[in-house]
Amino acid sequence: MRLFCILLCVLFWLAGCAGLMGEPLRVSVAGLEPLQGAGMEMRFNVKLRIQNPNDTPVEFSGVSLQLDLNGQSFASGVSDQSGVVPRYGEAVIVVPLTVPAFAAVRQAFAFAGSAEAGNIPYEIRGRLAGGIGGGTRFVDHGKLSLPTQGLLGP
Template sequence: MPAPDTRRALRLLCALLCVVFWLGGCAGMGQDPLRVNVAGLEPLQGEGMEMRFNVKLRIQNPNDAPVEFSGVSLQLDLNGQSFASGVSDQGGVVPRYGEAVVVVPLTVPAFAAVRQAFAFAGSAQAGSIPYEIRGRLAGGIGGGTRFVDHGKLSLPTEGLLGP
């Protein structure tokens, strides 16, 4: 059995941790999610058969508090399957009721590109591909801010599928 002073210290530590987690939860309440859109793609030199791109993300903060971050991670899925991922140690601030552009290098493994090419060729909806971008801005007390964007990519089909 621990000594009375040790038990008192443990109770105090537990109470302090509960208050910290409660305050952290209150700080995040009422916050609208960040809005994230792809603002651009630039090709990069790949290694071997992989493809690489710089993805420019426009992040909008519809909240009254700025969002500070010290890194970015990103996952891109096409047709419900993993397609590309990337990380960046870029840091910055998305100002309150403001926006910032973040650049993240994405890597597309060769097998993912081949898998998507076959799926696209066999798809009945050849001009429309569902996508989902999931990511996280690292930093802050809670460990970061997650974001998601999804929709459909419309690709031109004229000339690609024949006359």
């Protein structure tokens, strides 16, 4: 009986923590900047605009990020940047991403064989570390529209 009461209290506590966050964070890519690569790797900074549609600020002390293209892992990165996304506010976070050589080659072959070369599906998954629950996860997805004029010849 005592174990049941403890389990019930833990479940109520977890349900309360889940309800504290409210709406999920809104994340969008605000920009990309190339960085010096090492060897055959490509590197770039991705600027993320994080919007907090909630009444409580989100403090973070680290960021991790994963970028998938065409449903395949493409780039990942981490940053020890810390800060706060204010309540009903936004912040821009810069995270360096690394594209391994094999991921770039795999995507180049997939892109070359694709009938829809101008629309590449992407998904960004990440986590702002810190806070009571260990962090806040976020996801953004859509399609990249690449210019095709001039790529296919005259």
